[in-house]
Amino acid sequence: xTDTGRAAVYKGxxxxxxxxxxxxxxxxxxxxLIKITMxxxxxxDLHMWRGDLDLGAMGSPLPTILGHEMTGTVAKLGEGxxxxxxxxxxxxxxxxxxPYFHHCGHCKACLRGDTNACFSNLMYMNACNDxxxxxxxxxxxxxxxxxxxxxxxPEDLTDEMVAPVNCALSEVIYGLHKVNFxxxxxxxxxxxxGLGVNATAVARDMGAEKVIVIDGISERLxxxxxxxxxxxxxxxxxxxxxERVMRVMEITGFxxxxxxxxxxxxxxxxxxxxxxxxSGGRYLEIGNISIGKTVEFDPSSLVMGSKTIHGVVxxxxxxxxxxxxxLSRTKDKYPFDKILSRTYSLEQINEAFEAQDKxxxxxSAIIP
Ligand SMILES: [Zn+2]
Ligand SMILES: [Zn+2]
Numbered sequence: 088x089t090d091t092g093r094a095a096v097y098k099g100x101x102x103x104x105x106x107x108x109x110x111x112x113x114x115x116x117x118x119x120l121i122k123i124t125m126x127x128x129x130x131x132d133l134h135m136w137r138g139d140l141d142l143g144a145m146g147s148p149l150p151t152i153l154g155h156e157m158t159g160t161v162a163k164l165g166e167g168x169x170x171x172x173x174x175x176x177x178x179x180x181x182x183x184x185x186p187y188f189h190h191c192g193h194c195k196a197c198l199r200g201d202t203n204a205c206f207s208n209l210m211y212m213n214a215c216n217d218x219x220x221x222x223x224x225x226x227x228x229x230x231x232x233x234x235x236x237x238x239x240x241p242e243d244l245t246d247e248m249v250a251p252v253n254c255a256l257s258e259v260i261y262g263l264h265k266v267n268f269x270x271x272x273x274x275x276x277x278x279x280x281g282l283g284v285n286a287t288a289v290a291r292d293m294g295a296e297k298v299i300v301i302d303g304i305s306e307r308l309x310x311x312x313x314x315x316x317x318x319x320x321x322x323x324x325x326x327x328x329x330e331r332v333m334r335v336m337e338i339t340g341f342x343x344x345x346x347x348x349x350x351x352x353x354x355x356x357x358x359x360x361x362x363x364x365x366s367g368g369r370y371l372e373i374g375n376i377s378i379g380k381t382v383e384f385d386p387s388s389l390v391m392g393s394k395t396i397h398g399v400v401x402x403x404x405x406x407x408x409x410x411x412x413x414l415s416r417t418k419d420k421y422p423f424d425k426i427l428s429r430t431y432s433l434e435q436i437n438e439a440f441e442a443q444d445k446x447x448x449x450x451s452a453i454i455p
Pocket of ligand 1: 129130131155156254255
């Protein structure tokens with residue numbers, strides 16, 4: 088008899104998650120079955136749940152299983168898998184992390200080695216009624232297809248620290264690399280959510296001269312401070328975009344920041360952030376993923392200021408290993424265990440989404 092695993096099934100916009108059982112798959116050669124120990128709720132999961140990103144309307148097959156930030160242990164190894172992607176021996180029971188996306192290997196971006204820009208990376212959603220069923224994080228299992236990146240978790244790191252590592256931390260490490268952020272530069276971080284506080288610590292570690300963080304929620308600003316921010320701009324104090332731009336100018340001696348990172352997911356943050364850049368500055372765009380939500384801006388500011396915008400959606404295969412190494416190296420310096428504020432069981436998933444959507448909890452974890 089086949090074993091059954093539970094999953095929180097997403098049927099479409101406005102419908103509550105429903106717990107259902109699916110047969111636990113046996114991995115194909117090269118594939119791995121993961122037993123999920125913790126999954127977290129990211130801003131983009133909320134976007135999908137709320138409908139800012141309507142999966143059904145976008146043509147994604149439903150029903151499906153949402154969630155992309157997770158960690159777990161190896162439950163079954165497909166034929167031929169003996170090591171993780173870094174060459175470390177891999178056995179059943181080992182704790183692991185892995186990206187939620189994978190590249191196709193045969194598109195223009197993949198051909199030039201730019202796998203993070205592979206269009207297939209965006210389409211990781213599959214229907215959960217079809218084999219292998221376990222396609223998202225809010226479930227007991229996750230099916231990692233053949234030849235996917237997987238990295239063993241060092242013993243000194245807890246599930247709380249590593250569950251969001253395949254999204255927030257890896258994303259900002261790769262993003263800062265992409266905009267060539269370097270020693271001695273000043274950065275403005277728009278938004279002190281999961282991405283923002285991770286970016287604060289990474290920029291600090293990379294030798295930032297000044298890390299300036301903007302947010303409107305005092306607990307989030309305090310957390311950013313604990314993650315190494317030098318200057319905080321509270322939106323309750325600096326209420327308009329002009330006031331915030333002026334504050335960045337004051338802090339930077341009226342030159343502007345070398346890099347501004349948009350990690351809040353609000354279109355209006357983009358023209359505001361561009362105005363905070365120095366001449367020749369680089370804008371890192373990660374947060375805005377809601378298709379059709381737009382903003383007006385004056386493109387002459389890019390030309391006259393020799394400014395560039397870099398959009399980053401996912402990251403390269405080696406980033407995840409660097410993210411784990413960074414956590415091991417700095418875990419006593421920054422409160423990575425404070426990013427998660429509450430844990431819920433899989434059965435409480437509707438409650439968890441509602442609470443995080445209302446801002447009652449900043450980031451929650453689901454333990455299946
Ligand atoms: Zn995420
Ligand atoms: Zn590709």
